[in-house]
Amino acid sequence: xxxxxxxxxxxxxxxxxxLVGAYDSLxxxxxxxxxxxxxxxxxxxxxxxxxxxxNIGSIKWSVDIxxxxxxxxxxxxxxxxxxxxxxxxxxxxxxxxxxxFARRFEQxxxxxxxxxxxxxxxxxxxxxxxxxxxxxKQYKSITVADWPFHVVFTFSMALLVLEFxxxxxxxxxxxxxxxxxxGV
Numbered sequence: 001x002x003x004x005x006x007x008x009x010x011x012x013x014x015x016x017x018x019l020v021g022a023y024d025s026l027x028x029x030x031x032x033x034x035x036x037x038x039x040x041x042x043x044x045x046x047x048x049x050x051x052x053x054x055n056i057g058s059i060k061w062s063v064d065i066x067x068x069x070x071x072x073x074x075x076x077x078x079x080x081x082x083x084x085x086x087x088x089x090x091x092x093x094x095x096x097x098x099x100x101f102a103r104r105f106e107q108x109x110x111x112x113x114x115x116x117x118x119x120x121x122x123x124x125x126x127x128x129x130x131x132x133x134x135x136x137k138q139y140k141s142i143t144v145a146d147w148p149f150h151v152v153f154t155f156s157m158a159l160l161v162l163e164f165x166x167x168x169x170x171x172x173x174x175x176x177x178x179x180x181x182x183g184v
Contacts, residue, residue, distance in 0.1 A: 027080050027159070028080070030079065030080050033076065037073050038069070040069065041066045041069050044059065045062060061140075061141045061142045064140045064141050071149060072149075072152055075153050075156035076152065076155075076156055078159075079156060079159035079160050079163050082164070094106060106167075107168055113160065113167075114161055114164040117158075118157075118161055121154055121157040121161060124153045125150075127154075128147050128153075128154055131146040131147040131150050132145075132147040
């Protein structure tokens with residue numbers, strides 16, 4: 001908890017702690033949901049292959065469902081991966097800088113992440129509204145509305161904004177926790 005919050009009103013502190021706890025639970029739940037979806041994909045494919053091999057039939061929509069799971073997992077898993085520090089990053093520049101400059105560079109990168117994700121949230125929201133208003137659909141073996149995918153994208157970008165903001169005041173932790181592997 002930041003030092004400034006330790007001196008504040010206890011009721012406000014409890015409220016903020018409750019919100020942070022709920023947010024942390026949301027991020028962890030998204031990580032678990034992504035893991036479940038990625039587990040479901042090979043099971044669905046295996047059942048489809050088994051049905052085809054035994055001439056019982058097939059699950060015609062299995063490929064589409066797997067595509068949707070991959071899309072949703074990519075975006076809903078991103079805030080969780082960023083939280084754990086397991087996102088894709090190239091540390092060669094940060095590691096080559098003196099620690100003081102490395103911290104500032106990390107802050108610059110996190111601030112850049114905030115700005116880019118804010119822009120993506122805004123335009124993703126506009127795309128979701130347009131897709132809903134126009135009734136856009138994806139026509140494959142199953143027909144689904146397009147707007148929920150835009151909502152997933154927008155929601156994910158908004159969560160990434162919050163994650164990058166949380167990283168801003170503590171970049172030394174991002175630098176010092178190299179090669180950390182943490183689970184759900």
